[in-house]
Amino acid sequence: MSTILRPGAAIEMAHGGGGMATTRLIREIFARHFANPILDQGHDAARLTLPHGRMVMSTDAHVISPLEFPGGDIGSLAVHGTINDVAMGGAVPVALSAAFIIEEGLPLETLDRIAASMGAAARKAGVPIVTGDTKVVERGAADGLFITTTGIGIIPEGIEIAPERIAPDMAILLSGTLGDHGVAILSQRQGLAFGTTIESDSAALHRMVGDMLAAVPSIACLRDPTRGGLSATLNELAEAAGVSMVLKEAAIPVRPEVAGACELLGLDPIHIANEGKLICICPEEQAEAVLDIMRAHPEGREAARIGTVGASMPPGTPGLLRMETLIGGMRVVDWLAGEQLPRIC
Amino acid sequence: MKYVSEFRDPALAQSLATAIAREVDPARSYAFMEFCGGHTHAIFRYGVQDLVPSNVRFVHGPGCPVCVLPMRRLDDALELAERHGVILATYGDMMRVPGSGRRSMLTARGAGADIRMVYSPLDALALARDNPGRQVVFMGIGFETTTPATGMAILTARAQSLTNFSVFCNHVLTPPAMEHVLAAPGIALDGFLGPSHVSTVIGAGAYRPLVAQYGRPMVIAGFEPLDVLQSVLMLVRQVNEGRREVENQYSRVVTEAGNTRAKEVIEEVFALRETFEWRGLGSVPRSARAIRPELADFDAEARFAISEKQSREVKSCECPAILRGVKQPKDCKLFGKACTPETPMGACMVSSEGSCAAYYTYRRAETMAEMEAAE
Amino acid sequence: MCLAIPAQVVELLPDGMATVSAGGITRSVSVALVDDVALGDYVLLHVGYALHKISAEEAEATLKMMAEAGLIEEELGAGQ
Numbered sequence: 001m002s003t004i005l006r007p008g009a010a011i012e013m014a015h016g017g018g019g020m021a022t023t024r025l026i027r028e029i030f031a032r033h034f035a036n037p038i039l040d041q042g043h044d045a046a047r048l049t050l051p052h053g054r055m056v057m058s059t060d061a062h063v064i065s066p067l068e069f070p071g072g073d074i075g076s077l078a079v080h081g082t083i084n085d086v087a088m089g090g091a092v093p094v095a096l097s098a099a100f101i102i103e104e105g106l107p108l109e110t111l112d113r114i115a116a117s118m119g120a121a122a123r124k125a126g127v128p129i130v131t132g133d134t135k136v137v138e139r140g141a142a143d144g145l146f147i148t149t150t151g152i153g154i155i156p157e158g159i160e161i162a163p164e165r166i167a168p169d170m171a172i173l174l175s176g177t178l179g180d181h182g183v184a185i186l187s188q189r190q191g192l193a194f195g196t197t198i199e200s201d202s203a204a205l206h207r208m209v210g211d212m213l214a215a216v217p218s219i220a221c222l223r224d225p226t227r228g229g230l231s232a233t234l235n236e237l238a239e240a241a242g243v244s245m246v247l248k249e250a251a252i253p254v255r256p257e258v259a260g261a262c263e264l265l266g267l268d269p270i271h272i273a274n275e276g277k278l279i280c281i282c283p284e285e286q287a288e289a290v291l292d293i294m295r296a297h298p299e300g301r302e303a304a305r306i307g308t309v310g311a312s313m314p315p316g317t318p319g320l321l322r323m324e325t326l327i328g329g330m331r332v333v334d335w336l337a338g339e340q341l342p343r344i345c
Numbered sequence: 346m347k348y349v350s351e352f353r354d355p356a357l358a359q360s361l362a363t364a365i366a367r368e369v370d371p372a373r374s375y376a377f378m379e380f381c382g383g384h385t386h387a388i389f390r391y392g393v394q395d396l397v398p399s400n401v402r403f404v405h406g407p408g409c410p411v412c413v414l415p416m417r418r419l420d421d422a423l424e425l426a427e428r429h430g431v432i433l434a435t436y437g438d439m440m441r442v443p444g445s446g447r448r449s450m451l452t453a454r455g456a457g458a459d460i461r462m463v464y465s466p467l468d469a470l471a472l473a474r475d476n477p478g479r480q481v482v483f484m485g486i487g488f489e490t491t492t493p494a495t496g497m498a499i500l501t502a503r504a505q506s507l508t509n510f511s512v513f514c515n516h517v518l519t520p521p522a523m524e525h526v527l528a529a530p531g532i533a534l535d536g537f538l539g540p541s542h543v544s545t546v547i548g549a550g551a552y553r554p555l556v557a558q559y560g561r562p563m564v565i566a567g568f569e570p571l572d573v574l575q576s577v578l579m580l581v582r583q584v585n586e587g588r589r590e591v592e593n594q595y596s597r598v599v600t601e602a603g604n605t606r607a608k609e610v611i612e613e614v615f616a617l618r619e620t621f622e623w624r625g626l627g628s629v630p631r632s633a634r635a636i637r638p639e640l641a642d643f644d645a646e647a648r649f650a651i652s653e654k655q656s657r658e659v660k661s662c663e664c665p666a667i668l669r670g671v672k673q674p675k676d677c678k679l680f681g682k683a684c685t686p687e688t689p690m691g692a693c694m695v696s697s698e699g700s701c702a703a704y705y706t707y708r709r710a711e712t713m714a715e716m717e718a719a720e
Numbered sequence: 721m722c723l724a725i726p727a728q729v730v731e732l733l734p735d736g737m738a739t740v741s742a743g744g745i746t747r748s749v750s751v752a753l754v755d756d757v758a759l760g761d762y763v764l765l766h767v768g769y770a771l772h773k774i775s776a777e778e779a780e781a782t783l784k785m786m787a788e789a790g791l792i793e794e795e796l797g798a799g800q
Contacts (some may be wrong), residue, residue, distance in 0.1 A: 172392035187745070189436070191463040191472070195739075195746035250355070260346060260743020263725045264765075265464065266697075306496075320710065327570045329392020334706045337686035338451075341437035343462060343697060344491065344723050344767050346743045348726035348774055351783055360790030383722050436767070465768025467750065490722040493753055494769040521740060542722035545764060545772040568722075575786055597778040598764050604772055607753045 004028050009108045016102070016136025027070040027136060029112050030100075033119035036128035038095070046130035048095055056091035058082055059150040067144050070184045071199025074147055075118030077275060080204045081226070083125055083153040087206035088222045088278065090161035090213060093155030098132040098149050099243050103142040114145065125204040127151070153206075158217050163240035165220035171287035172245060172307040173280040175208070175300040176322060178199070178230055179258040182272035186261065192342055194264065198257045203276030208297040212280065216290050222343060229271045229335050231321070233279060238319025244310035247323040247333065251306045266343035271336050281309065348597070352569030353391070361574040362396040368485040368581050374400040377580055378670050380523060382698025383568045384408030389703040391570035397577055404534060405700035407522055407545075407626060410487045410515070411438045412699045414693035415622045417656040418515055419444040425482050425513060426450075426458040429649050432476060433460045434469035434665035435484040442695045445656045447688075464500035473502070473510035480685040482645045485512045490542040492516040492634060493533040493607035499636065499643045513645040514636050517621065519543045520551055521632035525623075526669055527559040534670065538573065539565035541595050546611075548603025549593045560589045567595040614640060624658065624692045625668035662691035667700060674704040675715045681705060724766035726774055729757055740765060 004024050014021040029340045031039065038046050066104040072080075085091040091175065098118070102111065122129050129149075155161075180201040187196045205224070213219060221241075225233040230252075238245050254262075262269050276299055282290050287305055294300030313319060321333045369375065379385055385405045388394060394403065407413055408572055423444055425435040431449070440450045440462065454460040459479075463469050469483040485495040495512055502510040519540055526532065539552060544565045545561050562583035566576035576594045583590060614637060621633030634645040662684070663677035674680050674693065684690035686702050693701035703713050727740035729751070736752030740763065751757040751770045761769035 132439060189470045191461055197744065226355065256346065257744040260725075260741075260745040264742055264747070265744065266723045325391045325570075326353045326355060327391050327393070327396065327574075328355050328362075329395035329570075331389060331392045331707045332709065332710070338441065341440050342462065343438045344436045344487070345463075346726065347728070348779060351779075357783070357786045360788075361786055381722065409724035465749075467768045488722060489723065490766055490771065493771070494750075494767045497750065499768060540722065542724045542764070542766060542771065547723075550794060571786055575782070575789070578789060594782070596774050597775050598784060600772075604753060606755065607771065610753065 005108055011102050011104055011108065011111065011136055012160070013104055013136055013138065016134065018255065022134065027145050029063045029115045030132060030134070030319050033115040034122065034129040034132070036130065038128060038130040046095065046097070050094060053154040053156065053202040056086050056089035056153045056155060057150065058085035058089065059148065060085060061146065061148045063143060063146050064185070065143055066109065066188050069188055069200055069291065072202035073114050074145060075114035077202050078147040078149045079118055080202050080275060081271045082149040083127055083165050083204045084224045084278070086151040086153035087209040088161070088224055089155065090159040090222065091155045092210060093125070093127045093151050093153040093206050095130045096127055096149050096151045098129050098147060100132070101142050101146040102134065102136050103144050103167070103341055104113050104139040106137060106144050106299040110147065120246045121204070125206065155176070156213065159213050161219065161222050163221050163237050166237060166241035166243055166281050166309055167220065168243060168309055168311055169284055170220060170281050170309040171284050171305055172247070172309065173282065173287060173290060173294070174230070174252065174304055174306045175205070175278045175280070175294050176302040177253045177255045177258065178263065178274060178277070179254060179269040179272035181275040182229070183258045183261045186265070191235045192265065194261065196257050196261065198255065198261070201274055201276035203261040203299050205276065205278050205299055207296060211293050212290055215293055216282060218286060219280060219282045219290065223279050224280055227273050227278055228336060229269070229273055230279070231270045234321050234333070234336055234337050235319065237281070238321050240318060242313050242315065244313055244322065245307055246310050247321070249308035249323050249326050252305055253302045253304050267340055270333060288306065349569065354571065356579045357571055357575060358396060361571065361578055363579060365397055365401070365574065365578050368585065369398050369401060370579065370585060371400065375404065375535050375537060375581060375584060376402045376404050376533055377525070377536050377577065378404040378406045378534050379536070380406035380408040380519070381540045381543070382412065382696060383541060384566065384573060385571055385700055385703050386537050386698050387568050387570055389707040393573050396574060401577060401581070404670040405667070406489070406526060406590070406670055408519070408540060409696050410517060411442055411696035413517070413623045413625055413668065414442070414486060414515055415624045415656070416444050416658055417622070417654055420654050420656050421651045422484055422513055423448060423450065423453050425645060425649055426460055426649055428454055429480070431459070431460070431480040432472055433481045433482050433484060434463045434472055435460065436452065436486065437462045437485055438696060438711050439486065442697040443689055458671065467492050470498055470501060470507065471509060473507050477509060480509050480511070483510070483512045485514045485516055487613070488517060488519050488540070488543045489546045492615065493546060493610045496610040499614050499640060500610065502643055503640070508642070511643050511645040512636060514615070514634060516634040517623070518632050518634070519547070520555060521629050522623065522626065524555055525626050525629050526531055526692050527555065527561065529669055529671070532670065534561060535584050536562035536564070538580070539563045539577050539591070541566060541572070543566045544599040544603065546607045548601055549591055550552050550598055550601045551603070556589060556591050562589050564592045565595050571616055610657065625665040659690045664691035664693045667693050675699040675712050675719070677701070680716065681709060681713050722766065724764045724771060726762050727765045729759055729761045729763060732757070732759060738770070740770070
C-alpha cells in the first residue's frame with residue numbers, strides 16, 4: 001500500500017535525488033498506474049520486438065496551464081498528442097516513453113491523479129508506456145509539471161502519407177469541430193475566464209486513422225491541427241506541397257459555444273488549437289468513403305469536407321490558402337504573427 | 346448566435362450586392378471612408394470588397410485606438426510596469442504594439458515585468474482586490490465605446506475604497522478625429538461609414554454638426570458584413586440623390602441620443618485634455634480624456650512619476666497619410682518588407698484592425714504585386 | 721477597439737451585475753449602464769459592460785429591408 005501519498009504531501013527535492021524517495025515515487029505512482037509487461041521488467045531501457053516494416057518515431061513536449069482542464073489533463077494530453085503524431089505518419093502506434101520534469105511543491109495527489117489519467121489513456125488506446133524518467137527541479141524552475149512523450153509505430157504495407165503527395169483537385173476533410181481544446185483552456189485563464197460546458201477534444205485518433213487507411217490506402221496526407229490551428233496546418237501543407245487551397249467557411253464545423261467565445265474575445269476558430277482532430281487530404285473520388293468511415297467513430301462524428309486543393313503554384317512561390325467567406329467573398333487565410341491574442345478591437 | 350448569424354446570411358448578402366450593383370452609377374466612382382478599424386476588419390475578414398462593384402472603394406480611417414496611440418504613451422506604460430513595479434493590466438490588443446527600441450508589453454513581460462491580459466476593467470479591479478500589497482494600473486485605451494467601462498471601474502474603486510487601483514488614461518474621442526480628417530485639404534471622400542459601437546454611446550445626433558459643416562454623407566453602420574453592405578447601399582443612394590445626411594443603418598442598437606447614463610459616467614470621471622497627440626494625425630485639440638483632478642487618486646499619471654521621454658516614430662513610415670485616407674499601404678516602401686505584423690514599424694501594421702495589417706493578412710500577394718509594378 | 725457582441729441576460733445578480741450568455745458561454749457582466757434590464761433581454765456587451773439593449777423590432781425591420789433590397793427599389797428613410 002502507498003506510503004508516500006499522505007494527505008497534503010508534496011514533491012520535494014529528495015524525490016529527484018535518486019535515493020529511496022525516488023524509487024518510491026516511481027514505484028508507487030508511475031509504475032502503479034502505467035503497469036504493463038515491458039515496463040514491469042524494470043530496466044532503464046525497454047526491449048521491444050517490433051513487427052516488420054518502416055518505423056515512425058515522434059516526440060512531443062507538453063506544457064499546459066492549468067494542468068487539469070475541462071475534458072482532460074496534461075497526462076492524457078501527452079499520451080494522445082504523441083499517439084496522434086505517430087498516427088498522422090500513417091503508422092500503427094506500438095509503444096510510448098514518458099519523461100517528467102516536476103516542480104518542487106507540486107502536490108503528490110495532483111501528480112497521482114495525472115499519472116492515473118495518463119495510464120488510463122494509454123490502456124484505452126492500447127499503446128503501453130514502456131519506459132520513462134523523472135526529474136525534480138526547484139520551486140520556480142518549472143510550471144508544476146512538464147511531460148515529454150515519445151512514440152514509435154509501424155507503417156502498414158502500401159501506405160505513403162506525405163505532403164508531397166497532395167495534388168490538385170484533392171478533397172480536404174476535417175474530422176470534427178474546431179477550437180474546442182483552445183477554448184476550454186482559455187475559459188480557465190485568469191482575467192479572461194468565462195463559463196462554458198466546452199471540453200477539450202483531447203483524444204487518440206489512431207484507430208480511426210487505421211480504419212481510414214485500411215479502406216482508402218490512397219489517402220495522400222494526414223495532419224492534426226494542434227498549435228496554430230487549421231490555418232497554420234494547412235498553410236504548412238500548402239507550402240510543402242506547392243499547391244493552393246480553397247476552403248469554404250460555411251462548411252467548417254464550429255460548436256456554438258466556441259463561436260460565442262471567439263466573438264467575445266475577438267478570436268478566429270481557424271487559428272485555435274485542437275487536440276483530437278485531424279485533417280485528411282485524399283483523392284476527390286474517395287472523399288465520401290473516407291467521411292463515412294470517420295463519422296462511424298466517435299472522434300469523427302462531425303467530420304466534414306471543408307475545401308479543395310487548387311492549382312500547383314509556380315516553383316519558389318509559397319502555397320496559398322484562401323477561403324470563400326460566409327457571405328461569398330474571398331479572403332486569404334494567413335499564418336498568424338505570433339500567438340492569437342484576445343482583443344477588444 | 347442570435348443577432349450575429351442572421352447578419353452573415355449569404356442570400357441576404359446577394360440581395361444587397363444585387364441592389365448595390367444596380368444602383369451605382371457606372372460613370373463615376375465612390376470612395377467611402379470606414380472610420381472604424383472594426384469595419385476595416387469586417388470588410389477584409391468577409392471579403393466585402395468582392396461583393397461591391399469595382400468603382401466603389403473603401404478608404405480606411407484612423408478609428409483604431411491601438412494604431413493611433415503615440416509611442417511615447419506606450420513607453421510610459423512600459424515604464425510603469427518596469428520601473429514602478431506595478432501590475433499592469435491591459436487588453437490583449439496592446440501586447441504586441443512596439444514602443445521605442447522595438448520593446449513591447451510582450452517583451453517587457455518576458456523580461457520580468459508583471460503585465461496581465463484582461464478582458465474587462467472588472468478583471469483589473471479583481472486583480473487589485475486579490476493583490477492588496479501591489480499597485481495595479483489599468484491601461485485605459487479606446488474610444489467612447491470603451492471609456493464608460495473605465496469610468497465605471499474608477500467609480501467602483503472609489504466606492505470600495507481600493508487604494509491600490511489606478512488608470513493610465515489614453516481614452517480618445519471620435520468626432521474630433523473625424524473632423525481632423527474632414528478638415529484636411531483635398532480629401533476625396535464621398536461619404537463615411539459611421540462607427541457602430543461608439544454610436545451606441547454618443548448617439549447618431551453627435552455627428553449631425555460635422556455632416557452639416559462638411560457636407561459629406563454619413564451612415565452609421567453595424568459591424569456585421571451585411572450591415573456594411575446595406576450601409577454602402579444607403580451611401581450610394583445619398584450620393585446619387587445629392588443628399589448629405591446622417592442616416593442610421595444600425596438602428597437595432599443606436600439611437601439619436603445614445604446611452605445617457607454612459608455619457609454621464611464619462612462626464613463625472615473624465616475631463617477633456619486641451620490637446621492630445623495621435624499617432625499619424627499629430628496634435629488634435631480637445632480629442633482625448635483625462636481623469637478629473639478630484640479623482641487624482643485613481644490617475645496613474647498623478648500617482649507615479651513618469652520621466653520625460655523623447656520617443657521617436659519611424660521616419661519613412663507612411664502611417665500618417667494612410668490613417669488620413671490620403672495614401673494606401675502599397676504607397677509605403679516599408680510595407681511587407683521591413684514592416685510586417687511580426688515586426689511592425691508603424692501604427693497601421695500593429696493592430697489587427699490597422700489597414701496595413703489587413704492588407705498584409707488578407708491581400709498581401711496583390712499588394713506586393715502592385716508595389717513591384719509601380720517600381 | 722470596439723468589439724461588442726449580442727448576449728442574452730440569463731440571471732440578474734446584485735450590485736448591477738448579471739449573468740449573460742453568448743452562444744452558450746456565460747460571463748458575469750455589469751448592467752449598471754443600462755436602464756431596466758430584464759431577464760431574457762439581449763444586450764450589446766463590450767469589455768464586461770452592457771452598453772445598450774438590442775431592439776428585436778428594429779433588427780427584424782433591418783433584415784426585412786435587406787431581403788427586399790435586391791427585389792424592388794424603394795426609398796429608405798433616414799433613421800427608421
